[in-house]
Amino acid sequence: MAESVLKRIAHGDPRAVADCIDEFGGLVWSIARRLTRARADAEDAVQEIFTDIWRSAARFDPAQGSEKVFIATIARRRLIDRMRRSSAEPATESTDVLDHAGWADPGSRGEICVEAERAAQAVAQLRPDQQKVLQLGIVNGLTHSEIAKTTGMPLGTVKTNMRRGLLQVRELMSVLVDDTGEVRS
Amino acid sequence: MNSAALRDDRLVDLLVKQTTEGVTLEEQAEIERLLATYPGADREMLARTAAAIALAGVEEEPMPTALRDQLRDNAARWVVSRESKVTDFAGRREARTTAAANVESARDGTGRISPSARWPWFAAAACLVLAVTGWWPRLRDAQDTQQANVPVVTEPPAQVTPEPVPPEPTIAQRREQLLAGGAAVSVPWSNTDDPASRGVTGDVVWDNEKQTGYLRFSGLAANDPQRTQYQLWIFDKEQDQRFPVDGGVFDIPAGATEVVVPIKAAIAVREPLMFAVTIEKAGGVVVSEREHIITLAKTPAAAG
Numbered sequence: 390m391a392e393s394v395l396k397r398i399a400h401g402d403p404r405a406v407a408d409c410i411d412e413f414g415g416l417v418w419s420i421a422r423r424l425t426r427a428r429a430d431a432e433d434a435v436q437e438i439f440t441d442i443w444r445s446a447a448r449f450d451p452a453q454g455s456e457k458v459f460i461a462t463i464a465r466r467r468l469i470d471r472m473r474r475s476s477a478e479p480a481t482e483s484t485d486v487l488d489h490a491g492w493a494d495p496g497s498r499g500e501i502c503v504e505a506e507r508a509a510q511a512v513a514q515l516r517p518d519q520q521k522v523l524q525l526g527i528v529n530g531l532t533h534s535e536i537a538k539t540t541g542m543p544l545g546t547v548k549t550n551m552r553r554g555l556l557q558v559r560e561l562m563s564v565l566v567d568d569t570g571e572v573r574s
Numbered sequence: 575m576n577s578a579a580l581r582d583d584r585l586v587d588l589l590v591k592q593t594t595e596g597v598t599l600e601e602q603a604e605i606e607r608l609l610a611t612y613p614g615a616d617r618e619m620l621a622r623t624a625a626a627i628a629l630a631g632v633e634e635e636p637m638p639t640a641l642r643d644q645l646r647d648n649a650a651r652w653v654v655s656r657e658s659k660v661t662d663f664a665g666r667r668e669a670r671t672t673a674a675a676n677v678e679s680a681r682d683g684t685g686r687i688s689p690s691a692r693w694p695w696f697a698a699a700a701c702l703v704l705a706v707t708g709w710w711p712r713l714r715d716a717q718d719t720q721q722a723n724v725p726v727v728t729e730p731p732a733q734v735t736p737e738p739v740p741p742e743p744t745i746a747q748r749r750e751q752l753l754a755g756g757a758a759v760s761v762p763w764s765n766t767d768d769p770a771s772r773g774v775t776g777d778v779v780w781d782n783e784k785q786t787g788y789l790r791f792s793g794l795a796a797n798d799p800q801r802t803q804y805q806l807w808i809f810d811k812e813q814d815q816r817f818p819v820d821g822g823v824f825d826i827p828a829g830a831t832e833v834v835v836p837i838k839a840a841i842a843v844r845e846p847l848m849f850a851v852t853i854e855k856a857g858g859v860v861v862s863e864r865e866h867i868i869t870l871a872k873t874p875a876a877a878g
Binding site: 403406407409410414415416417418419420422423432435436437440441443444445453454457458459461462464465466469470472473500501502504505506507508509512523524526528532533548551552555556558559562 | 580585586588593594595596616618620621622623624625626627628629630631632633634635636637638641642644645646648649650652653686812814
């Protein structure tokens with residue numbers, strides 16, 4: 390089995406750094422586009438994210454999850470940090486757009502990793518209001534206050550739905566893993 | 575995350591917030607304190623779950639060609655800088671050495687690059703680069719200050735023996751010179767809930783362009799260097815906040831009223847957001863458990 394690109398970076402293979410861009414560029418770009426307000430912001434963020442990924446490659450542990458999840462975790466952390474810094478800027482997406490935002494069609498997600506499949510199955514088992522909060526908060530990158538404003542839910546309800554939804558997905562994903570006997574995410 | 579940690583409502587609330595909309599530096603410090611009470615807790619568990627959810631909800635689209643080209647340029651530069659500046663976390667363990675260790679390494683001519691970080695064709699060139707840009711200045715700094723992690727006691731003033739050449743400025747004088755240069759920021763210490771923080775005052779002076787700075791303390795208790803040492807951490811805007819830059823270990827001698835300590839950042843600091851001092855075991859640590867955070871100093875950049 391070929392060594393993962395992150396392991397190769399950690400071991401000092403200079404070509405692996407560029408290979409990482411080829412392999413995960415689309416993924417990072419797509420996440421960045423979702424969690425930034427403007428295309429230029431996404432471009433800046435992607436450059437920061439890849440530097441983070443290269444620096445953090447030695448911390449990748451396949452027992453904890455796939456490379457895609459590791460990279461998506463780093464990408465989200467950086468993007469959330471950027472969002473906090475620019476929180477004064479108002480959201481530019483309209484509620485109409487968000488109302489039509491839904492979970493991606495599995496057929497359009499390209500080579501989806503097993504954790505994402507399990508997450509999608511787990512989310513499908515949540516209550517609609519919890520699904521909505523996770524969609525807006527985690528996929529679209531809205532803050533809790535923005536979700537409250539968008540959905541009309543009280544802020545406390547948003548926070549509760551986010552917390553319970555996230556923990557339930559985690560638990561359901563573990564059950565799905567246990568059923569298949571595969572590595573936990 | 576283990577089950578005990580999952581029952582800690584405050585910790586779970588903070589981790590959910592961290593995972594979904596981010597946390598403040600104070601909240602991050604609280605997370606670290608709470609996690610320290612649950613050894614073995616998987617701090618990334620909720621972040622990975624959120625990442626999996628994000629992956630499930632994202633339709634992948636190709637990256638723009640111009641951005642890809644830019645990234646490839648960045649990658650080439652990063653590969654070179656990685657060898658010459660020790661920028662990765664694994665390398666930080668190598669870079670995080672006390673001044674005494676630096677002197678020891680220089681004496682026996684070893685310790686330039688860890689075997690795991692050694693790249694085949696680059697090794698010889700990297701050793702040369704490190705010799706010129708890395709170890710020698712550090713060794714010179716260490717010799718300049720006798721021991722770089724030994725602070726200067728400014729009260730009472732030290733006896734100055736006349737020398738045929740002008741004496742080197744003391745660390746306290748260098749701090750004053752840095753301040754007088756006008757480019758350095760000066761941030762006062764804030765106290766924490768830790769009992770050792772009570773009555774501690776002072777400040778941090780840091781010049782980002784020169785990558786130089788000094789800590790000044792009054793009221794900080796003397797430590798036993800055989801058992802514990804103080805350690806500085808620098809939270810860099812460009813670094814993962816869980817892994818702040820190691821700013822070096824130092825001691826506070828008994829009887830000192832005011833102490834000035836030079837900052838010894840293990841790697842380049844891009845934009846410091848906060849300086850923090852912890853108590854660690856003698857020799858310092860690579861990653862602090864942050865059980866004893868003694869003082870904090872947030873820079874103006876942290877407010878922005």
